[in-house]
Amino acid sequence: MTALLEVEDLRIAYGKIEAVKGISFKVEAGEVVTLIGTNGAGKTTTLRTLSGLLKPVGGQVKFNGKSLRKVPAHQIVSLGLAHSPEGRHIFPRMTIEDNLLLGAFLRNDKEGIAKDVQRAYDLFPILGERRKQAAGTLSGGEQQMLAMGRALMSQPKLLMLDEPSMGLSPIMMQKIMATIAELKAEGTTILLVEQNAQAALSLADHGHVMEIGKIVLSGSGQDLLHDESVRKAYLGED
Ligand SMILES: Nc1ncnc2c1ncn2[C@@H]1O[C@H](COP(=O)(O)OP(=O)(O)OP(=O)(O)O)[C@@H](O)[C@H]1O
Numbered sequence: 001m002t003a004l005l006e007v008e009d010l011r012i013a014y015g016k017i018e019a020v021k022g023i024s025f026k027v028e029a030g031e032v033v034t035l036i037g038t039n040g041a042g043k044t045t046t047l048r049t050l051s052g053l054l055k056p057v058g059g060q061v062k063f064n065g066k067s068l069r070k071v072p073a074h075q076i077v078s079l080g081l082a083h084s085p086e087g088r089h090i091f092p093r094m095t096i097e098d099n100l101l102l103g104a105f106l107r108n109d110k111e112g113i114a115k116d117v118q119r120a121y122d123l124f125p126i127l128g129e130r131r132k133q134a135a136g137t138l139s140g141g142e143q144q145m146l147a148m149g150r151a152l153m154s155q156p157k158l159l160m161l162d163e164p165s166m167g168l169s170p171i172m173m174q175k176i177m178a179t180i181a182e183l184k185a186e187g188t189t190i191l192l193v194e195q196n197a198q199a200a201l202s203l204a205d206h207g208h209v210m211e212i213g214k215i216v217l218s219g220s221g222q223d224l225l226h227d228e229s230v231r232k233a234y235l236g237e238d
């Protein structure tokens, strides 16, 4: 059986600078896979390439068995790959509800959309309570919830989350991680980029450690969580 996402020897450059230097990994349907690693390792660059925002200089990406090489970004969404970007990128002057609806821009099944909006409110009640308010009035953590909710509105086969816990209080972070666990339990396939290695590895089926454009270590979430070099470098132990 082929994996839902197959990345093979992917290379990505900004001008002459190669930010991702040939990485390979897979995401099977139903799994949570995490990419962790230092600042500037190439995690965001990788996700932006998978969603078609950057063009790779080499390598292969297959989604559902199909090469993404010539597929433009908007069609990648329609194939079932959704991206909740680093820094959220919500539209602050639009209402929370309209931000959510943007995530469904490719759909025209009114009833299904209404059901999924309700589901986002069930996952994140604060979004429902404030649905008619401008999204810019939400706190950072609430905006993260909105970004996740919006990504889910396309009914993705693969949900990519770039640092969902960035800048959040410990309680907010726990809430976001609990929601990711809930989505996993429902069978959502997730590619999670996180600075919080402890939280990400605890949830993940598989993890990959990136350093300056390469994957330097791979394993199950639990193995990496207990790996000595990971503990030293990413979990603040000495
Ligand atoms: N638009 C750009 N132009 C030139 N270089 C860039 C650009 N965006 C990112 N880079 C560089 O590419 C490398 C990888 O960056 P990237 O944002 O993918 O890292 P990251 O792993 O997501 O880091 P962080 O954990 O800090 O978010 C870095 O050296 C970064 O400076």
Ligand SMILES: [Mg+2]
Pocket (backbone or CB within 6 Å): 043, 044, 045, 086
């Ligand atoms: Mg990043």
